[in-house]
Amino acid sequence: MAGGKSKRQKPKVSSELEEIRAEDCWRRDGFIENVRIVDGILGVEEARVVFDGCHLKDVSFANATFHEVEFVDVIFETCDFSNVQLEHAVFHRCEIRGSKLTGANLANSKLSHTLFQACDGRYVNFSFAELKIVDFLECHLPDADLYECVGTGFRFDKCQIDNINLAETDLDGVDLSTSTYDRLEVTLTKVAGCIVSREQAMGFARMLGLTVKEE
Numbered sequence: 280m281a282g283g284k285s286k287r288q289k290p291k292v293s294s295e296l297e298e299i300r301a302e303d304c305w306r307r308d309g310f311i312e313n314v315r316i317v318d319g320i321l322g323v324e325e326a327r328v329v330f331d332g333c334h335l336k337d338v339s340f341a342n343a344t345f346h347e348v349e350f351v352d353v354i355f356e357t358c359d360f361s362n363v364q365l366e367h368a369v370f371h372r373c374e375i376r377g378s379k380l381t382g383a384n385l386a387n388s389k390l391s392h393t394l395f396q397a398c399d400g401r402y403v404n405f406s407f408a409e410l411k412i413v414d415f416l417e418c419h420l421p422d423a424d425l426y427e428c429v430g431t432g433f434r435f436d437k438c439q440i441d442n443i444n445l446a447e448t449d450l451d452g453v454d455l456s457t458s459t460y461d462r463l464e465v466t467l468t469k470v471a472g473c474i475v476s477r478e479q480a481m482g483f484a485r486m487l488g489l490t491v492k493e494e
Contacts, residue, residue: 343363412432416436
């Protein structure tokens, strides 16, 4: 089931964090724990990196490549993920707020209990991702790719999702009713249970080949 009503868990981040510079991350042998990073660039290609219990603000990951990176209990605030390569990444109990995700590649990633709020995600790629209780709130997601995603819950709330690719993704329980779009790519055999507005329902009816008679 793609959509669901399970409650999302919030990140467990201490109010007392050690503040370090972005470049000092790589001195920690791939395990960055209980730190706050403000400004800076994390643009180094790294293998096997874990961020745990961290708060990152105004940090840029733009154009970086990470292999097997894990983010557990991490808050990202106004960060830049433009064109970052994060295939097979893990996000667990994370919040990504006011951040730029244009062209970010998160294909084959695993995301659970994760919030994207007020993010710019044009062309972001989540294809083949596993999404478990993932919320997209007030995000700009035109041309995003969620091809053949699996999981037990994701939802869009007040998002712009024009031309988003949801083909082969099970939309049972996914609520699109508060989001706006002109066109979607979906697999008609997987739309049963999707929650839509009356106007959106007419669009789905036309995709099914029905003629909607105006009263």
